[in-house]
Amino acid sequence: MIRSHQSGALRAGDAGTTVTLAGWVARRRDHGGVIFVDLRDASGVVQVVFREDMQVAHALRNEYCVLVTGEVRTRPAGNENPDLPTGAVEVVATALEVLSEAAPLPLPVDDGDAASDDVRYRYRYLDLRRSGPHKAMKLRSRANQIARNLLADRDFVEVETPTLTRSTPEGARDFLVPVRLQPGTWYALPQSPQLFKQLLMVGGLERYYQIARCYRDEGFRADRQPEFTQLDIEMSFVTQDDIIELGEAIVRALWSDLAGHEITADIPKLTWHDALARYGSDKPDLRYSVELTELTDYLRGTEFRVFAGAIDAGGYVGAVVMPGGAAQTRKELDGWQDWAKARGARGLAYVVLDAETGEPKGPVAKNLTAEHLGGLADAVGAKPGDAVFFAASTERREAQELLGAARIEIAKRAKLVDESAWSFCWVVDAPMFEPTDPDAGGTGGGAKGWTAVHHPFTSPNREWIDRFEESPGEALAYAYDIVCNGNEIGGGSVRIHRGDVQRRVFDILGIGAEDAADKFGFLLEAFKYGPPPHAGIAFGWDRICMLLSGADSIREVIAFPKTGGGFDPLTGAPTPITAQQRAEAGVDGKPKTASESGAKA
RNA sequence: GGUCCUGUGGAGCAGUUGGAGUGCUCGCCGCCCUGUCAAGGCGGAGGUCGCGGGUUCAAGUCCCGUCAGGACCGCCA
Numbered sequence: 001m002i003r004s005h006q007s008g009a010l011r012a013g014d015a016g017t018t019v020t021l022a023g024w025v026a027r028r029r030d031h032g033g034v035i036f037v038d039l040r041d042a043s044g045v046v047q048v049v050f051r052e053d054m055q056v057a058h059a060l061r062n063e064y065c066v067l068v069t070g071e072v073r074t075r076p077a078g079n080e081n082p083d084l085p086t087g088a089v090e091v092v093a094t095a096l097e098v099l100s101e102a103a104p105l106p107l108p109v110d111d112g113d114a115a116s117d118d119v120r121y122r123y124r125y126l127d128l129r130r131s132g133p134h135k136a137m138k139l140r141s142r143a144n145q146i147a148r149n150l151l152a153d154r155d156f157v158e159v160e161t162p163t164l165t166r167s168t169p170e171g172a173r174d175f176l177v178p179v180r181l182q183p184g185t186w187y188a189l190p191q192s193p194q195l196f197k198q199l200l201m202v203g204g205l206e207r208y209y210q211i212a213r214c215y216r217d218e219g220f221r222a223d224r225q226p227e228f229t230q231l232d233i234e235m236s237f238v239t240q241d242d243i244i245e246l247g248e249a250i251v252r253a254l255w256s257d258l259a260g261h262e263i264t265a266d267i268p269k270l271t272w273h274d275a276l277a278r279y280g281s282d283k284p285d286l287r288y289s290v291e292l293t294e295l296t297d298y299l300r301g302t303e304f305r306v307f308a309g310a311i312d313a314g315g316y317v318g319a320v321v322m323p324g325g326a327a328q329t330r331k332e333l334d335g336w337q338d339w340a341k342a343r344g345a346r347g348l349a350y351v352v353l354d355a356e357t358g359e360p361k362g363p364v365a366k367n368l369t370a371e372h373l374g375g376l377a378d379a380v381g382a383k384p385g386d387a388v389f390f391a392a393s394t395e396r397r398e399a400q401e402l403l404g405a406a407r408i409e410i411a412k413r414a415k416l417v418d419e420s421a422w423s424f425c426w427v428v429d430a431p432m433f434e435p436t437d438p439d440a441g442g443t444g445g446g447a448k449g450w451t452a453v454h455h456p457f458t459s460p461n462r463e464w465i466d467r468f469e470e471s472p473g474e475a476l477a478y479a480y481d482i483v484c485n486g487n488e489i490g491g492g493s494v495r496i497h498r499g500d501v502q503r504r505v506f507d508i509l510g511i512g513a514e515d516a517a518d519k520f521g522f523l524l525e526a527f528k529y530g531p532p533p534h535a536g537i538a539f540g541w542d543r544i545c546m547l548l549s550g551a552d553s554i555r556e557v558i559a560f561p562k563t564g565g566g567f568d569p570l571t572g573a574p575t576p577i578t579a580q581q582r583a584e585a586g587v588d589g590k591p592k593t594a595s596e597s598g599a600k601a
Numbered sequence: 602g603g604u605c606c607u608g609u610g611g612a613g614c615a616g617u618u619g620g621a622g623u624g625c626u627c628g629c630c631g632c633c634c635u636g637u638c639a640a641g642g643c644g645g646a647g648g649u650c651g652c653g654g655g656u657u658c659a660a661g662u663c664c665c666g667u668c669a670g671g672a673c674c675g676c677c678a
Binding site: 029051110113343553 | 602603604605607608611612613614626627628629630633634635636637638639640641669670671672673674675676677678
């Protein structure tokens with residue numbers, strides 16, 4: 001080591017010690033006769049004093065990398081800085097070596113206002129010198145360590161699975177990699193290690209985990225990047241409850257250590273259907289209590305066409321209450337219409353209850369009978385001064401999700417969210433299937449299809465395993481998600497381990513035997529040889545680290561993140577390739593053996 | 602694929618009704634300064650107003666297109 005101590009570790013007890021420090025010039029305060037330099041390394045900052053005999057420090061600039069030798073002294077009385085951990089001491093320099101100079105900085109490296117995201121990520125190596133990003137990287141490392149320790153204590157085996165693998169249709173779009181040695185054929189980057197971890201169970205490992213990079217070529221968001229990380233877990237000979245117990249243990253350990261938050265009781269469970277019915281979301285934010293009310297029966301017989309149309313078609317009408325919402329201006333109420341339209345809804349019907357009299361008012365009120373209006377407040381649990389928003393649709397889930405989105409927006413606008421709170425829940429009993437493309441229903445009379453809510457390897461629960469064909473839309477799965485403050489932070493399922501059940505599920509999904517063999521043949525083959533019952537879970541590691549670090553984007557907990565367009569501002573990736581690279585990569589080659597699936601019709 | 606917001610010296614912003622590249626904070630360069638810690642004082646440099654087109658006597662400002670970043674919808678088994 002070229003240094004003797006870490007800058008941030010120096011304390012009053014070190015006074016009198018001669019130290020050699022290495023780090024960066026965080027700030028220089030040049031008084032002419034005496035120069036103060038805040039020297040920063042990974043451990044923190046300490047003040048270095050250069051006296052008249054050390055005027056070389058005059059040439060130092062921000063972010064020069066320097067080596068300083070000097071004596072630690074307690075600061076003169078009255079000059080301590082209580083804001084710094086090292087504020088009781090300073091280092092009086094006797095030697096200075098500039099290890100490397102720094103050009104004028106393209107962004108501020110101090111902890112004041114941050115630059116915009118694209119500048120920060122273009123110069124991420126400078127951004128990472130700031131304390132916030134630095135802490136986020138350390139937090140993530142610590143989170144990995146906590147998970148590894150806990151899983152090692154429980155005899156889990158950490159296994160790496162391939163990142164150059166087979167394209168598995170269904171689900172998200174794959175990133176594809178051309179194969180030079182077999183022109184015209186492509187690897188896919190894994191969307192998750194799902195199939196491999198199931199094969200590891202067949203392989204008898206019983207307890208597997210991996211901090212796994214996953215790749216999905218879909219739209220990117222604040223909480224979605226083209227490559228992201230899961231803490232991926234799979235176990236044999238377990239039930240859903242065993243996975244939930246393990247998941248809670250991991251979450252409990254993470255939040256205890258990294259957020260100082262103790263999860264004492266069991267994390268509450270609610271069913272997928274309850275979550276939709278009460279919160280209009282399969283990842284409800286339980287930090288606030290606003291709930292939806294179904295009004296389908298209450299409003300049955302109404303002549304208001306918007307509601308009657310949904311009710312008569314066997315659909316759903318519901319409402320959500322905005323506490324104090326009656327105080328909104330006409331402009332604000334109109335704003336909700338724009339908000340709803342931006343989400344693809346026709347609008348958001350509402351009734352406001354007069355703050356004095358409780359009298360229902362608003363455009364929709366004119367369309368409802370006195371009877372319906374009279375009992376409305378009680379039916380939805382509204383008080384005078386509240387606003388009631390309605391949604392109606394022939395598709396229950398569609399209306400519920402609109403109200404769920406309104407619920408979130410209400411909480412935001414009415415400031416109902418306790419930002420310091422942590423609220424966890426499990427959402428269990430998810431349906432096995434949902435109809436494909438519900439919007440297209442009714443046209444052409446084409447066959448109604450089903451798609452897996454979770455994934456095609458999810459087991460129906462005991463109640464449905466022998467008869468899910470009877471009513472695919474109602475069949476429930478052993479599938480579970482863990483939710484924190486309205487973010488899905490993990491999810492998993494009990495897997496199908498019986499070939500016959502798997503084939504029946506594929507049948508419902510419209511995946512024929514030939515198709516299944518082509519896409520997942522290797523898994524079905526494996527399942528011929530004594531596959532153990534198994535179940536697993538995967539945690540969205542970036543999201544968890546984001547929540548624990550208080551960030552509002554997973555980019556903050558990724559060392560070198562990409563922009564929403566999948567662009568890396570630092571390296572400039574992706575880039576075009578040269579003609580020679582293209583020729584060598586085999587991009588344009590034709591597969592040698594044209595299998596049925598590969599050949600064009 | 603769609604909607605909305607943003608784009609002005611190195612960074613963060615302001616810029617009114619269309620009237621001179623105008624302003625603020627920080628940074629940068631030079632000088633002064635012996636106890637600061639967001640040091641202070643004086644002086645200075647630094648601009649294709651994202652890009653292209655249009656309207657106009659005149660565009661940072663209005664219109665159209667486009668690019669980039671962000672948020673959201675679709676999508677994400």
